[in-house]
Amino acid sequence: MDVVVDIFNRVNSGGTKLSKGDLALARVCAEWPPAREELRSALGKWARSGFDFSLDWLLRNVNVVVTGKALFSALKDVDTAGFQQGLKQAKKAIDYLLNIVSGRLGLDHERVLGGRYAFPIMSRYVVENGGKLSSAQQRDKLLYWYVHTLLWGAMPVPPNPC
DSSP states (O other), rough: OOHHHHHHHHHHTTTTTOOOHHHHHHHHHHTTTHHHHHHHHHHHHHHHHHHHOOOHHHHHHHHHHHHHSSSSSGGGGGGGGHHHHHHHHHHHHHHHHHHHHHHHHHHOSSOOOGGGGGHHHHHHHHHHTTTSSHHHHHHHHHHHHHHHHHHHHHHHHOOOOO
16 A cells, blocks of 8 residues: 555656546556556457557456446455456456457447446456356347447436426
8 A cells, every 4th residue: 555655646746636546556556566567458459359448447347347346445455366366357258248249239349339337347247147148138138238328328418407
């Protein structure tokens, strides 16, 4: 934690505002220095396939897979081995989901992939089901839910009636 605070103080003294994901990643990197490179490697692989995700997005996926929670503060109790295992599981789940979403829905590159923040939930679901979905029915139900997250995100916010 002292290393994280030191990094925060150095960056913040320059006027740069850190996100909670930056702080969580700094803590992880303090215990496992190659973490950032491992994350960037996965992001690079998906970018070469047409999917450009952020470091925060991948970290959120790992966080949800490992802890079941979206807030980065949940990572505070995760040790290095747990994070490494969670990263491995999250990468496999995301690969699996991108293949399903591409193959079944035709969302095969960044410009048409919506609902990227549904992925942490879907990643956790896939991991909890052994790394893959057991049937076409289970897959179709997950895709049905995913499509609804796309539609819900595209809906305009209704005006405040008050």
